[in-house]
Amino acid sequence: DTEVTQTPKHLVMGMTNKKSLKCEQHMGHRAMYWYKQKAKKPPELMFVYSYEKLSINESVPSRFSPECPNSSLLNLHLHALQPEDSALYLCASRTGTANTGELFFGEGSRLTVL
């Protein structure tokens, strides 16, 4: 199984809503990532979890709150978002133990903030 599964695929929310994006992998990877991708732009790193601990936070606004309940799951909690937060949110994982390990990506969750 070499899949990273993201749900939901599409999400529309108002600026006052609270929602969550979910990501799951069963490859035994110990590093999990959230990226944000705007249209016609490269993915921008948001967060990295290594062995279930937050290791990188790229100065992301607090309205985005990551959570890693266990080694297979990664959540991104959303609250009081702005329209400019509309984007494709990509989850990825890698082995976390080898410097040469590549990222495995999910299909993404496309978020629209009204």
Place this chain on the structure above:
Amino acid sequence: AQSVTQLGSHVSVSEGALVLLRCNYSSSVPPYLFWYVQYPNQGLQLLLKYTSAATLVKGINGFEAEFKKSETSFHLTKPSAHMSDAAEYFCAVLNSGGYQKVTFGTGTKLQVIP
């Protein structure tokens, strides 16, 4: 921090022609480099990776890339373009300092003309 630069945001080739997508890296130490492809409304898929084992790297779908230290380049090539190769291509580098951080180039959109 290490970075990659992709020359040419758009490249057009005729079906059957050579594909050449350019990527240059900035690093004083041997980097770990990747090429990813992204089809519309999908996540990123690994094409190939350079991990210092060999300078000529072969990937999926007939793509290959050559690591040239003297030119700090890692260009992606394919001898004969197919219509199905039309997509966005990203070069990426794994930062050796905080080794978990993967940074992407700005991307090159490949158009294949029938």
